[in-house]
Each structure stands twice: as structure tokens, then as C-alpha cells.
Amino acid sequence: MKTHTTEHILDAVVIGTGAGGAPLLARLAMAGLKVVALEAGKFWKATADFATDERAQDFLFWNDERLSAGNDPIAFGRNNSGTGVGGSTLHYTAYTPRLQPDDLRLRTDFGVGEDWPLDYHRDIEPYYDELEQFLGVSGPGQYLWGPPRKTSYRYGPLPVNGAGKLMEKGCRELGIKTSPAANAALSAPQFQEGYGWRSACTNRGFCQAGCNNGAKASMDVTFIPLAIQHGAEVRAECFVTGFERDSQGRITAVLYTQNGQEQRQRCHNVFLCAGAIETPRLLLLNDLANSSEQVGRNLMAHTALQIWGEFEEAIYPWRGIPGAVISEDTHRPKDRNGGGSAIRPPDFVGGYLLQSIGVMPVTYASQLARGRGLWGTALHEAMSRYNHVAGINILGDCLPYEHNFLELSDEKDGRGLPKPRVHFSMGENEERLTSHANQVMRDIWGAAGAQNIWAFPRNAHVIGTARMGTNRETAVVDPNGRCFDIPNLYISDNSTFPSALSVNPALTIMALSLRTADKFLKSERVKE
């Protein structure tokens, strides 16, 4: 790996190496720019370091304490956080549905929420096409929802596991369409530039605690090796604390801590890609880029209710890609209130997708404890049926509200920095959407033969805390990810999303990351 000194004035420093940072790091390096990525976590070698043991894999999570407030406090740690080169893609489920064009028009279509200042076909679709090929997404030959695709998925779908087959069965009974899902995990080996051969998925079912053979397209086996191959330096275990600026307010250096030592990296540009908690936290700590007063506000989290049930036959819920089967018939359920549909007309804005889910044993036990409060012999009894458990969940929209935001608390963490406090309460729309989904999923699981059905309430993926827009009064960054207040600071992660979307965010974060890099490179060429 090529290295740079801290005195060298780099073209760009990238803060964070997850889905927001890694793609643009590679893009900038391939354009010949001198770039360094600073990553708070370690540089793991998954094939040697990752165990099939949930507790041993705790190191993948951002475990500096966050304070969760509101009526529906958001769980962090193994949910909604990540650390290490690759960020939370090290433990994402690799579920990679595309957003649908109407996801970008919530305000136009419903009069609430926000529209995106982007066009699906011009600004996003080309990057989806590129990413699905590059990452090696496995998916169905024909996808049933959304606009016609210009390209097929690179590989056929991964095997449908126990929960997936049950979802297919239950939905068939009810007349709800299903499809094998798109997952960024290989169903055939793939050569990856800078990395070598990535193996096909072995159906180990451990995506959420780290893939150990390169099958899952986390950033550490895809964009990071590509970036390094093209001259980028990745500096692990570097925690960014602040910036130096010139008299015009432009950033001239990034300040960070490495091995207990304060460091200062000079640079021309900064790309902040630390996720929807650490990005606004760093800006608030330094009182930066906040003339709109929107930093930390508009915090959203996907509605993500899970329904679990027990089945007569053995399921082995840890086996196979966790999110094997999808339905987007509930994307805009108003389109489906005709005869024969099991989906009642909606009384809410937006929509959601349905997904079958596998589960690792410790995660399931923990959810039984939190969700059902089981202990003593009742817990033993419920866990004795673990191998017969299957789940289904939603991933749905969420509107921004005044009452949902991130702030700095008075309490200090182990680094001596204020802990973030995250306020989250579902609004009426999220309550209605979740209630609708609860009924649909219970019906599906009932039709599939489930017994002892129970619901685990959940909100996943923090979004929106440094909003993108065209108006500097109401947004933090412009449609290209550039801060209105600081012209050489860009933000690339889920904090820029103007609305939550009714799909998992990772693929879209990567698409926007590549787009921001391309827009930046174009603007730099104009300067020359």
C-alpha cells in the first residue's frame, strides 16, 4: 500500500470506510488523486480473524456508548452501527434492493415528507447498474417491481432457505407476489481487482456477524482493495476529532488521534462518510456546516417490525442467506386493493417491503428476552424450539419530525467526547404503517402454518441527519453532497438522505458515493 506523510497536502481525506466512503475512495484514487482514508476501527483479515461466534464478533460494532431517548429508543451496537475498515458493511445483511422512482417523490405524491433533488434514471440508475455488476449481486432473472431494468443481476439468486420457502408458501396462499431477493453475496466465485478471487457463499448464515470467505460484498473485499490497488492509503485506528480552516473557512487539515497521539493531515478536500450518527456528531462537536441548523435534525429510522413463528418442521434458521425472499407488493399498497388481495388499503404515507429472515441463535435469544420478557423455564422452552423458528419482517418508510433528532449530551465517553443522544419516537404514520404490516405478516405466517406467532418491534438504519437539498436554508449539503457552508467539505453517507426510502439503504449509499465522486472530479476538471 502506498503511504503519504501528514505534511503532504493530499487531494482528499476520506473519513470513514463504509458504504459511503469506500466507493468514492476508489473512484478518486482511480482518477489519480492522492487520497487517504481515516478509519476509526481496525483493518481485519476476515478469512483469518472472523469466527462463527456472535459474541466473539462484537468487535464489528461501534461500542462507544450512545444514549437512546424518546418513546421508541433506537438500539445501537449490533444494530445501526459499525467500525473497522469496511464500516457497517462488515455486518450488513447484504440485502440490496433498488429504490423505486416514487421513493424520491414522497412530498409530490403525498404532500408530506421530502422529495429528493435527484432524478432516478439520470442520477441513480446508472450507478445501480454499475454497482450490481461490480459487487456481484445475486438476484432473480426478472425482477417483479419497479421500472424495467437495463441490466440483469450478475448472478442467479442464492438458494432459498427455510424462512424464504415459508414466505413463498404463505404469500402464495394469499395472492401476494414474491421473488428471490437481490443480495450482494456471490452465488458463483468472482475475481475482484486488488483482492483476488472471492468465494461463492457457503450459506453459513452469518452475514450479520461478518462474512469469513469474501462472498459477501462488504467494502473490505471490494472497493477498499480496488482503492489501494490504485494508490489510496487506508489508515486504520484513526479517530477524527476536528479540522483546521483558513480565513475563508475552507478546511486545510484534518485532526485525528492514532495510538494516543494527536495527528494533523493536511489536505485540499474532505469527504465525511462516518454514518448518520458520527457524521453529525463530528460537525456538532466542531460547530461546522450548520448555518441551516439542520445538522442532527430530520433523524429517521426505517420501520422494521419483525414477526416470528414456530413451525412443525425443522427450519434451522441460521442456514442460508438471511434475507432470501422479498415482496414489494406493499411498496404502494393502494395499487393493490382490488379483489382477491389480502392487503387492505393503506391509511398511511409511503410503503414498505416484505422480507423473509433467518436468525443466529444469540440474536434470537436476546430478542426473546427483550421482546417477550421470557426467563426461567419459559425461556428454555422457547429456545428449545429455536431450530423450528422462522421470521418475516418489513423495511418501511419513516417521515422526518421535529421531535426526532441527535444532540450532544453532557456525558463524556471513553475518548472524553460528549456522547450523542438520539431522540426517536414513531409518529402516527409509522404507527399506522407498522400496524398494517403487522396484520399482513401475521396473515402470511398463519397461512404458512406458523404457531406461537409474536412480534418484535424494531426501527433500523438511522437516516437524515445532514440532509441534502437545493436550499441552503433547509439543507446541509447540495444535491452533489457538497456542504453549502464549506465548499471543500463533502458528506457521503445515509445522513444526506432527504427521506428514508422504503428499501434498505446500503446500495443507494454506494450509488450516491460514486455520484459524489464523479461530480467532484468533474468540478475539479473545470477548475483546471
Added chain:
Amino acid sequence: MENTPPTGSVIDLIHSDRVTLATRKALLDHLNQPTVTEPKFFNLEQFKRFQQVCNQLIPQSTEANIDLAGPIDERLANGTTNGWRYNDLPNDGDAYRLFLTGIDQTAEALFDQSFDSITAEQRDAVLLAVQQGEATGPAWQQLPADRFFEELLAEVTEVYYSHPLAQQQIGYTGMADQSV
């Protein structure tokens, strides 16, 4: 439902070529972890009370006897967290100590005795009152009982089901992660 594997199967599996080196090491670390007898975070009285709580939350046969209180004492001594906590709870260490004081106060209120000397059924009654947010005693003014109980139960449960012997009880064999 047929999911009880033969005794010893997970142990045999760990040592077989169906398990990667990293996984074998992690599982053997859990298996070989010595039972804590000298706590680092709790005092001895608190620790013994906490062990009693763990026994009620996850009753175990004498042959399994997985140490649940020890790893939690160790985490609290190290000051590490699981990445978040409810805003209305004090920090983890203070919360655990308040809980152990609180259940003693509740036992006194319900049974005129210390938590340490009541019967197993009476302990269950105290813990149920805590879980339902109905426990009496001054400590609960500072610690929302039902909220903390959720945290406590989740942590004890996670420690227990991380252990290979507990995973064997539920017929889990997903640790066989090496293609052969």
C-alpha cells in the same frame, strides 16, 4: 420436535475439521473460561446476590453450570458497553449496583427478609415485580425497574446462549463453518 443432539456432539464438532481455527478458538475460549470467584467490579456480597439472580433467570443443571455473573462482572470492571443504553437509565455499573440494592429492598418489603435468605419462589416473585415495574423500595426511584430488567435479562441471556453447551441444548450446529 426432534432436536436434541447426542451428548458431547458440540464438543466433538469443535475439535473436528469442520470448524475453522478462528471459530474453534472462540468457542474454546467460552468453554474454558474459568468460573469467576473473586469479582472485580462487584463486592463479594453483591456478586453472590447477582449469581442468585442469574440462577433464577436461567436455571441450569449442575453439569452445565455456565458462569453468567462472572463475564458481566468482568465487562463492568473493564467499563465496556454494548454501544448504547436507554437514556433514562444511569450508566451500566451504577444501574447494576442499584438493582442489587433494590431487589433487597423489595424482598424486605414483600417478605421481611433479605433477598439473600428468601426461597427460590420468593426470588422469582421479587424479580417479576421488577420486570413489571411494580417493585417497591427507594432504589427504584433512581432506576426504572422494568427498563433495567430488560437490559439485565438480555445480557444474561446473551452470555448463556453464547456458550457451546447452551448451543448444544438447542441443537445449534452452525459453528460447523469449514467446508470439507
